[in-house]
Amino acid sequence: MDPDAIRAGSRVPHGGEPDRDVLDFSANTNPRTPDGVGDVYTAALEESRRYPDDDYLEYRAAAASFVGCEPEQVIPTPGGLAAIRLAMEQALEPGDEALVPYPSFGEYAREVRLQGATPRFVRYDELHELGPSVLEPCALAIVCTPNNPTGDAIAPDALETLVDRCGAADTTLLVDEAFLGFTDRPSAAELGRDHVIVARSLTKLFGLPGLRAGFAVARGERRDALATARRAWSLGTPAARVGAHCLRQDEFVRETREHVERERERMCEALEQRFDVHDSDAPYLLCDVGDRDVATVIADARAAGVAIRDATTFRALDSHVRVAVKDRAANDRLLGALGVGDADEGTVEPHEDD
Structure with a gap:
């Protein structure tokens, strides 16, 4: 690395929520890990x-x-x-x-x-x-x-x-x-x-x-x-x-892909009631909140116990948030926090497919 560049450099923002009492949708990681x-x-x-x-x-x-x-x-x-x-x-x-x-x-x-x-x-x-x-x-x-x-x-x-x-x-x-x-x-x-x-x-x-x-x-x-x-x-x-x-966990990978595709489609349909949602092949969705204030959308979600990613830190995005795709119960909690779908914002209950 270049010493002059290091001295002039700075950190960049990322997702990830340190508060364990908050449901973290700001980082795009699988909520499951392989057996063993x-x-x-x-x-x-x-x-x-x-x-x-x-x-x-x-x-x-x-x-x-x-x-x-x-x-x-x-x-x-x-x-x-x-x-x-x-x-x-x-x-x-x-x-x-x-x-x-x-x-x-x-x-x-x-x-x-x-x-x-x-x-x-x-x-x-x-x-x-x-x-x-x-x-x-x-x-x-x-x-x-x-x-x-x-x-x-x-x-x-x-x-x-x-x-x-x-x-x-x-x-x-x-x-x-x-x-x-x-x-x-x-x-x-x-x-x-x-x-x-x-x-x-x-x-x-x-x-x-x-x-x-x-x-x-x-x-x-x-x-x-x-x-x-x-x-x-x-x-x-x-x-x-x-x-x-x-x-080496081929079955875990296959099940993860199927689950993410299924949940992403379900979440997208719900989120589109309120936001413009970008097409995605990934375990996350980019949402344009339109004329709503991004900081208010994030704060309202956090008040409901859910952290989402401020996507205005990405170049050329000025009205966007990003949300991860998690397990079905957690996803319902997110949708409730964002005021879409018919999800209950209360206690997360397990679903049959998770």
């Missing part, structure tokens, strides 16, 4: 008296099988954001330009700036339309699929177009797939292109954001550079063991 996680963690904690095996063979094999690549192409990282930073450290030098989508994850621009590079913002849904005159001056381009906070995933043919154009321009393409596991779409890792780096997060899909486990996928010289730059023992033993266990 506790036992795996306990056993791994005992083994943490030794340093981890820095080869992470079991973890890399599970990750490779999950996304469709070879184990040696997997670079273990403590979360998806660590994979993003590692990719930028490899691809960017001070003075470089990077194409950053908007509205999208705020850490992209911050991480670009920390490398001493300059973000060049472009609409997230127009990236695949860019030609060589825009791509060639840029050392890096970033795509988020499904995009955060809008929720829509880039179409496979559009992604391939962007991959091809970045290759022709000699521009590294970073594909952030933090929420792709909630869909049945293939990973860009399957495309097998040397100029593409994929960043994955385990902790959202498997409901363990505090575990900090993720990985990057790369080939050729970029893979070698990432493997060299990666910190030694970059995953603790509990994170590596639990992560490998979760990545």
Whole structure:
């Protein structure tokens, strides 16, 4: 990272509610975790008296099988954001330009700036339309699929177009797939292109954001550079063991995808009684509150014991909130707090499908 950029940098806002008495819809994580996680963690904690095996063979094999690549192409990282930073450290030098989508994850621009590079913002849904005159001056381009906070995933043919154009321009393409596991779409890792780096997060899909486990996928010289730059023992033993266990839970993933799709459709129908809701492939919905005051909408929800995300912190959004898709009972609580549907705002009761 560039020392001058660090001194001039700042933090960016995120979702996540520290008050355990408030139902948190501001962070997009699975409310469920796979069976057996506790036992795996306990056993791994005992083994943490030794340093981890820095080869992470079991973890890399599970990750490779999950996304469709070879184990040696997997670079273990403590979360998806660590994979993003590692990719930028490899691809960017001070003075470089990077194409950053908007509205999208705020850490992209911050991480670009920390490398001493300059973000060049472009609409997230127009990236695949860019030609060589825009791509060639840029050392890096970033795509988020499904995009955060809008929720829509880039179409496979559009992604391939962007991959091809970045290759022709000699521009590294970073594909952030933090929420792709909630869909049945293939990973860009399957495309097998040397100029593409994929960043994955385990902790959202498997409901363990505090575990900090993720990985990057790369080939050729970029893979070698990432493997060299990666910190030694970059995953603790509990994170590596639990992560490998979760990545093998095919039935859990299938059930999660089905549940999220079902609940997202139900929530969207209710929320559209009051808000303009963006189409989504992700475990969250972006809502335009129109001429209502965003701060008031958030405060009213919180008064009912529910935290939602202020999406006006995303570039080009000035009247939006984002809500996660959780289990059915919690979702009913959210809908009641937002004054839509026929949900009871009182005690959360279990539903048959959860």
